[in-house]
Amino acid sequence: MTPRPLIAGNWKMNGLLRHLTELEAISGxxxxxxxxxxxLICPPATLLSASAGLLFGKAAIGGQDCHAETSGAYTGDVAAEMLADLGATYVIVGHSERRAGHGESDADVRAKAQAAWRAGLTAIICLGESAEDHEAGEKLRVLGAQLAASVPDGMSAKNTVIAYEPIWAIGSGRTPTTEDIANVHDFLRQNLAERFGKEVADGVRLLYGGSVKPDNAAEILAIVNVDGALIGGASLKAADFVAICRACPSSKD
Structure with missing residues (x-):
């Protein structure tokens, strides 16, 4: 039995109240x-509450990041419990833009994933190699190290989703070949099985992200061990996001 597919949209730092018309279109x-x-839609934190109301019963809502602590003197940060309080059921942790732009380490990502679990959220743990690592043939070594250090003990199919996003593909219009994507997802599944057992590994959803668009979604989502997609720019336009959702098969059985 294959995992139930997940199509997740990451709005990043985009969206004002007037842009909720796109969510209304997605909802319909x-x-x-x-x-x-x-x-799933992960809007900016300012739109979480309104988004939860618009998408209730049609799509889930998630946060784009969370702090590892439940509360405290962390100006500008958002706790996982705060996200859950607004109706979120997922949270993205370890996105490459957080790792690079905010200096987040694998240990930071692991702590945030544990915080997500503590709050009853499903953590979407992101992994990805740089263009330099990719071109040097270091891709699998880098991904294996990130997977080992970012995923906490106690992972299950219920509390964790793994998203592979090659950094060089995000927002670039470039995507790896289907063979490359398949090889990475097979590698991730095998590594998870070695650590957590085959039954757990087979149930965990592995998403691909990085320039997923309506015109390439069907091909990517048909790859074995690709259980959905984490979508950036294309999720900001209802027509594009809906087209990708329609391209996703209900199962690969």
């Missing part, structure tokens, strides 16, 4: 589409 188009697949 997604009615009934969630049968056999899960849909």
């Amino acid at each position: 188009a997604c009615a009934g589409m969630g049968e056999g697949k899960d849909l």
Whole structure:
């Protein structure tokens, strides 16, 4: 049995109240589409509450990051419990833009994943190699190290999703070949099985992210061990996000 697919949209630092019209369009188009697949939007924190109301029953809502602590003197940060309080059920941790732009280490990502679990959220743990690592043939070594250090003990299919996003592909319009994507996802599944056991590993959803668009989504989502997608820019436009959701099969059985 293959994992239930997940199509997740990451709005990043985009979106004002007036842009909720895109969510309204997504909500209308997604009615009934969630049968056999899960849909998720991760808007900026300022839109979480309004988004939860608009998408209730049609798509899930998630945060884009969380702090490892429950509360405290952390000006500008958001606790996982705060996200859950607004209706979020997922949170992205370890995105390459957080790792690079905010200096987050694998240990930081692991702590945030544990915080997500503590709050009852599913952690979407992101992994990805740089262009330099990719070109040097270090991709699998880098990904294996990130996977080992970023994923806490106690991972399950219920509390964790793994997202592979090659850094050089994010927002670039470039994507790896289907063979490259398949090799990475096979590698991740095998590594998870060695650490957590085959039953757990087979149930964990492995997403691909990095320039996923309506015109390449069907090909990417048909790859074995690709259980959905983490979408950036294309999730900001209802028509593009809905087209990708429609391209996702309910299962690969």
